Every structure is written in C-alpha cells, then in structure tokens.
Amino acid sequence: MGRIQVMSEALANQIAAGEVVERPASCVKELVENSLDAEARHIGVTLEDGGITRIQVQDDGVGMDADDLLLATARHATSKIRQPRDLTRIQTLGFRGEALASIAAVARVRMASRPHASELGMQVEVAASQLVSGPRPVGMPPGTVVDVRDLFYNTPARLKYLRTVQTEQARCLEVLQRAALARPDVAFRCETGGRVLWQTSGDGNPLSVMAALFGAGEAKQLLHATRRTADYAVEAWIGRPTQARSTRAHGHLFVNRRPIRNLAIHQAVASAFGQRLMTGRHPVYVLYLEMDPALVDVNVHPHKAEVRFSEERDLAALVQRVVRQALDEAFLVPSIRMAP
Numbered sequence: 001m002g003r004i005q006v007m008s009e010a011l012a013n014q015i016a017a018g019e020v021v022e023r024p025a026s027c028v029k030e031l032v033e034n035s036l037d038a039e040a041r042h043i044g045v046t047l048e049d050g051g052i053t054r055i056q057v058q059d060d061g062v063g064m065d066a067d068d069l070l071l072a073t074a075r076h077a078t079s080k081i082r083q084p085r086d087l088t089r090i091q092t093l094g095f096r097g098e099a100l101a102s103i104a105a106v107a108r109v110r111m112a113s114r115p116h117a118s119e120l121g122m123q124v125e126v127a128a129s130q131l132v133s134g135p136r137p138v139g140m141p142p143g144t145v146v147d148v149r150d151l152f153y154n155t156p157a158r159l160k161y162l163r164t165v166q167t168e169q170a171r172c173l174e175v176l177q178r179a180a181l182a183r184p185d186v187a188f189r190c191e192t193g194g195r196v197l198w199q200t201s202g203d204g205n206p207l208s209v210m211a212a213l214f215g216a217g218e219a220k221q222l223l224h225a226t227r228r229t230a231d232y233a234v235e236a237w238i239g240r241p242t243q244a245r246s247t248r249a250h251g252h253l254f255v256n257r258r259p260i261r262n263l264a265i266h267q268a269v270a271s272a273f274g275q276r277l278m279t280g281r282h283p284v285y286v287l288y289l290e291m292d293p294a295l296v297d298v299n300v301h302p303h304k305a306e307v308r309f310s311e312e313r314d315l316a317a318l319v320q321r322v323v324r325q326a327l328d329e330a331f332l333v334p335s336i337r338m339a340p
C-alpha cells in the first residue's frame, strides 16, 4: 500500500483555517462581512476575553433555512457565486465559501437563523467541523446569530500564538470601527463584559458614526471636504493638526464602502499636512473614495485589505490637493476676512 492518503475533511479544514482565521479579529471581520452581505440593517457584536472565549454576531439580515444552515459551514459552499463568469462581477464582500468552514474547524460554533418569511428559526451546533446538534427549531427574531466559542480550542499551537486579551480585543474593535465607518447606513452595536462600548445609529451620516466612535467633541472639530472629478468622488473628514495622534491607526480609508489600506494615499494625506504636523505625529482622517470598480483591484490578497489602484499617482495627487485645500481654508480664511 502506498503512503499517500487523502486528508479527512476535518483535517483539511483545520489546515485551511490557518489562512482565514488568524486571530479573533479575523473571525469578527468574516462574520460582520457575512451580515453585511445578508443585507443586515442592525449588527450586534459581543466579545468575551478579546473574542478568544466568545464572539457573537447577531444580525437582521435575510437569514438561512435549515438546508443552508447545514451547508454554510461546508467548505467551498457559498450563495454568492455559481459559475466562473460570476467572478468578474462580484458585488459581495465574501464569495469563497471558506470563512464559516474555517471558523467551524477551529472553534465551537452555534448558528441560529430565521429567514423573514419563516415563523421559527433553526439552530445547529458545529465543533471541529462536526455537526454536534440540530438542526432544531428555535424561537428568534428574523436574521442570524453566529456564536463562536473557544477559538482554537482544538489547535493549541494557534492558541499559544495569540497575544493578550487587551491586544486581541483592540484588534477586534479596530475591525468593527472600520466596518461601522464604512457603512454609516447600518447600525452597529459593540459589547464586551456586559457593557455597550459604542453603538451607531445607522442614519447614513458618516459624521454621526465618527461622533459615536471618537466622541462628539472630536468629531465636531474635523474639517470636511468633498471633490468630484470625472473618475473619482472624494469625501474627507480631516483632523486638525492639534488632533494628530502618535500612530497611523487613526487614518481610515474606504473605497466604494469597503475599508482598505493603501500606503500611497496615506502618504498623500500626510504630505498635505506638510509642516503642520510635528514629527512622529500622524493625521486623523476618514476618507471615502468612490470610483468605477474597474479602477481598483481589491483582490491583491484574499484576506488582506491592501488594494491596487490603476491610476494610483493621479488619485494620490487628487487626495493631497483636497486635504491641503481644506487645511488652507481652515487656517487662512479668518485672516483674509479680517483684511480691509
């Protein structure tokens, strides 16, 4: 007999999971993206021990019936694409059908869901890729609850690699803040230790999200600028130099309502501040860019937020002009008004 064997599904899932769920924050990101893809208007997230002990994401999206619930944690199972040509026009945040399979391979997952047309929800429990219970009926409001407990309980090597509860929690909160800023039209609630840390109203106004996240006082000071060109729409809220921070984490960039990272754009904002920023200080900003999806490649890496722009230099120059003009106006206008 040969030495080669095809892996069991559970083992293959566990290995694949390493790619998708690195830490609690990546799990939070995947679950929230699923809620957004399900067209949720309200998303509630509860964390325990920085998400290591528990991550619960509750939404009022379209829900799943019993068949879908059972398939949702299977690998390569997705409702978002059906054929190769769908790959060229993806509108959803997910489409690989790997997230729930990966999470369910390395945690204990309880999932309950109720489509809006159903009277009752259905619930399943899956641990280490095995169905543990269900599907059985449960009373619940329409939508979906995914409850992930004991992340990496069956992969001690990964568990050991996690940082402190505070660090893991900070990373989860960062993911949630970026999701809330990306989608001011969706109400987010973030809880830990029985306490609501923050919540957004879903009123569609980015500034009310900023007020919820950064505090009303900080939000009120931000400078606002908009610009529309043939290719791009830019809307920016820019912190005054006095609001600058000691890390780069307070610069937020969104392209077509997705949180992304791009060094060239960040540097464009920073250079617009020029001498106005002390060394070691980084600008606070929330920058929304809208453009034809053909001008941006979001799939540089499946699980990373980096993107590539086809006209990166033009875009960076535009961003720099918008930010510089907003700063110039804020700091020059009063003296011009005083002139005779």
Ligand code: ADP
Pocket (backbone or CB within 6 Å): 030, 034, 035, 037, 038, 059, 061, 062, 063, 064, 072, 073, 077, 078, 079, 080, 094, 095, 096, 097, 098, 099, 100, 101, 143, 144
């Ligand atoms: P993907 O998002 O790439 O399709 P996932 O593993 O994240 O893969 O989810 C698998 C499928 O489960 C999704 O395609 C979707 O049909 C369903 N699903 C997951 N989460 C939700 C949710 N919160 N509400 C409704 N359906 C969901």
Ligand code: MG
Pocket (backbone or CB within 6 Å): 030, 033, 034, 094, 095, 097, 099, 100
């Ligand atoms: Mg997904």
